[in-house]
Amino acid sequence: xxxxxxxxxxxxxxxxxxxxxxxxxxxxxxxxxxxxxxxxxxxxxxxxxxxxxxxxxxxxxxxxxxxxxxxxxxxxxxxxxxxxxxxxxxxxxxxxxxxxxxxxxxxxxxxxxxxxxxxxxxxxxxxxxxxxxxxxxxxx
Numbered sequence: 001x002x003x004x005x006x007x008x009x010x011x012x013x014x015x016x017x018x019x020x021x022x023x024x025x026x027x028x029x030x031x032x033x034x035x036x037x038x039x040x041x042x043x044x045x046x047x048x049x050x051x052x053x054x055x056x057x058x059x060x061x062x063x064x065x066x067x068x069x070x071x072x073x074x075x076x077x078x079x080x081x082x083x084x085x086x087x088x089x090x091x092x093x094x095x096x097x098x099x100x101x102x103x104x105x106x107x108x109x110x111x112x113x114x115x116x117x118x119x120x121x122x123x124x125x126x127x128x129x130x131x132x133x134x135x136x137x138x139x140x
Contacts, residue, residue, distance in 0.1 A: 027079065063083045084112050087105060
């Protein structure tokens with residue numbers, strides 16, 4: 001579902017450049033706007049709308065959105081794993097993301113992995129949920 005005022009929003013305005021190269025090919029660059037819009041069509045209620053409109057969205061969050069969106073774009077579905085991998089690698093490599101963006105990114109990555117056809121990715125999603133539950137229980 002796109003919001004009514006979205007005529008001025010272009011996914012191509014999002015910062016898609018990676019600080020270090022992680023399979024960030026011309027194809028992934030070209031596909032990113034379509035994948036982000038597909039994400040927006042299918043998942044917008046999961047993230048606050050202003051988060052998606054922010055042009056300074058962290059790389060990991062943008063690519064987690066693109067990974068999910070690519071699964072709905074037949075011509076770009078083959079790129080979804082590249083977006084997922086880039087997002088997870090960047091998330092692990094950086095400590096500079098604020099906790100909200102880090103949490104949003106993890107939710108989207110777990111969503112992607114949980115619905116994946118890969119047993120390895122589904123197992124990863126379960127592990128992440130177990131870790132999140134353990135952290136939640138120790139903090140209460």
